[in-house]
Amino acid sequence: MIATVPETAAARLRVASIPARGTPCALLMFGEIALKGRRRSAFAAVLERNLRRAMRRAGEVELHRRGSSFVVTPPPEGLASALEVGLELPGLSVVQPALRIEPDVDRAAQAAVELLRDLEPGSFAVRARRREKSFPVCSMDIAREVGATVQERLGRGVDLSHPSVELHVDAYTRELFISVDRLRGAGGLPVGTSGRAMVLLSGGIDSPVAAYRMMKRGLRCDFVHFSGQPLTGPESAYKAYALVARLGRFQGRSRLFVVPFGITQRLLASSGAGRLQVLAGRRLMVRVADALARREQCEALVTGDSLGQVASQTLRNLEVVEGAATLPLLRPLIDRDKSEIIEEAQRLGTFETSILPDEDCCTLLAPGRAVTWTDPEPLVELERRVDVETVVEQLTERALEMWPRLDQAASEPEPTASPSSSRPPGTAPISRPGSGTRAAASASSPSPSDGMREPRWASDAITARGAVRTSRSAVARTGSP
Numbered sequence: 137m138i139a140t141v142p143e144t145a146a147a148r149l150r151v152a153s154i155p156a157r158g159t160p161c162a163l164l165m166f167g168e169i170a171l172k173g174r175r176r177s178a179f180a181a182v183l184e185r186n187l188r189r190a191m192r193r194a195g196e197v198e199l200h201r202r203g204s205s206f207v208v209t210p211p212p213e214g215l216a217s218a219l220e221v222g223l224e225l226p227g228l229s230v231v232q233p234a235l236r237i238e239p240d241v242d243r244a245a246q247a248a249v250e251l252l253r254d255l256e257p258g259s260f261a262v263r264a265r266r267r268e269k270s271f272p273v274c275s276m277d278i279a280r281e282v283g284a285t286v287q288e289r290l291g292r293g294v295d296l297s298h299p300s301v302e303l304h305v306d307a308y309t310r311e312l313f314i315s316v317d318r319l320r321g322a323g324g325l326p327v328g329t330s331g332r333a334m335v336l337l338s339g340g341i342d343s344p345v346a347a348y349r350m351m352k353r354g355l356r357c358d359f360v361h362f363s364g365q366p367l368t369g370p371e372s373a374y375k376a377y378a379l380v381a382r383l384g385r386f387q388g389r390s391r392l393f394v395v396p397f398g399i400t401q402r403l404l405a406s407s408g409a410g411r412l413q414v415l416a417g418r419r420l421m422v423r424v425a426d427a428l429a430r431r432e433q434c435e436a437l438v439t440g441d442s443l444g445q446v447a448s449q450t451l452r453n454l455e456v457v458e459g460a461a462t463l464p465l466l467r468p469l470i471d472r473d474k475s476e477i478i479e480e481a482q483r484l485g486t487f488e489t490s491i492l493p494d495e496d497c498c499t500l501l502a503p504g505r506a507v508t509w510t511d512p513e514p515l516v517e518l519e520r521r522v523d524v525e526t527v528v529e530q531l532t533e534r535a536l537e538m539w540p541r542l543d544q545a546a547s548e549p550e551p552t553a554s555p556s557s558s559r560p561p562g563t564a565p566i567s568r569p570g571s572g573t574r575a576a577a578s579a580s581s582p583s584p585s586d587g588m589r590e591p592r593w594a595s596d597a598i599t600a601r602g603a604v605r606t607s608r609s610a611v612a613r614t615g616s617p
């Protein structure tokens with residue numbers, strides 16, 4: 137298997153650490169929050185909290201703040217994971233795998249030699265930064281001294297403009313950091329510094345990417361998925377579950393609401409929606425998402441719409457759908473080509489789940505040809521006929537709430553799910569809303585029998601555990617909207 141960049145960097149540090157008498161660690165620099173003036177320290181506190189939570193993946197880490205950076209020292213076997221966390225966490229702009237050594241320039245020179253020893257031959261440049269002015273040697277002298285030692289011991293030539301490798305020395309009063317890798321972090325703002333949003337998550341490729349983009353602008357995201365159950369199978373809900381679990385890497389455990397929407401689609405069809413079926417369904421989804429969002433104190437909605445991607449996303453139709461929202465509706469992918477979105481989904485690790493087969497609840501019962509220009513009048517009339525307020529209220533109350541999670545558990549048994557099921561890796565089954573009253577009846581005591589069974593899908597050693605409960609008064613309700 138090909139080693140990842142964090143794995144290669146971690147291995148390099150491990151080898152050099154003994155002769156260099158240094159400790160492998162990760163130096164993580166703030167991104168944009170460094171610019172935030174007086175709010176900077178509040179932003180940094182949120183980032184630190186997010187970082188501590190995300191770093192649990194790397195084991196017991198030591199974490200300290202140093203000016204505009206954090207120093208994370210994980211156990212040796214956790215270094216690659218710590219670097220990975222640093223690279224994907226919103227709010228960090230630079231990730232430097234480094235050796236931490238005593239604050240002494242001779243020691244820095246020795247460490248530099250050890251780090252460069254096994255690299256391909258070629259030129260080098262030392263980039264020294266005195267991060268605290270109380271460090272007694274200036275940047276220029278650090279660079280000169282370290283550079284001279286490397287030249288003498290390894291015979292490498294100096295090239296300050298186009299070096300084959302750059303050696304970074306970051307000097308603090310009580311410690312020095314030496315590294316040969318300076319990796320670009322995710323950037324953006326720490327999750328939670330811009331507020332909270334409800335993401336409409338379809339189970340397709342676009343909406344998880346839209347969610348990630350908004351997380352990177354500091355929004356903490358909750359998710360709502362509309363499944364075609366009971367007119368369709370539960371596959372799309374499994375996908376939503378796995379996607380939310382995956383997106384939890386960027387913001388911590390996340391909440392998903394699953395709304396059974398099949399009966400409502402049938403109601404729209406039997407009320408004469410005709411060619412307006414898709415748009416009427418979309419407007420209803422937006423209304424329910426809006427109501428859930430308000431109930432859960434979210435301040436915006438997010439969708440994966442991209443202008444012109446499909447008929448429901450012409451400018452006119454986007455306007456008609458947006459008309460159903462009372463909160464701001466954010467569309468971070470509005471100007472993206474599908475190919476760009478796919479690339480990003482692959483990078484985020486959501487693509488494989490998104491392309492698993494499922495039944496789209498939007499096109500359920502929709503006649504063949506979609507409309508690209510819709511007059512809102514007949515839609516409003518249709519909504520009056522179906523008593524849209526009551527439908528929204530019932531669907532909102534009946535939303536199943538869950539906290540998806542993927543666990544590493546190598547000891548899980550082999551999958552026993554039916555081979556025809558398209559449940560993705562890491563998802564647990566969700567009960568069909570046809571049996572929604574059963575799920576609701578056990579709502580108050582979340583357990584695997586609340587619609588979630590214990591993990592299967594051990595084929596890639598990822599398993600799922602999730603507590604499911606229905607929203608507040610669902611227990612009392614049994615009727616369909």
Ligand code: ATP
Binds near residue numbers: 335338360438497
């Ligand atoms: P995606 O856009 O996520 O790849 P898709 O292409 O199947 O899925 P579209 O038809 O493009 O979905 O829908 C546009 C947007 O509407 C989605 O990105 C999503 O935000 C929202 N949406 C569509 N269907 C659903 C659904 N079943 N549940 C929740 N949101 C949905």
Ligand code: MG
Binds near residue numbers: 340342440442
């Ligand atoms: Mg789409």
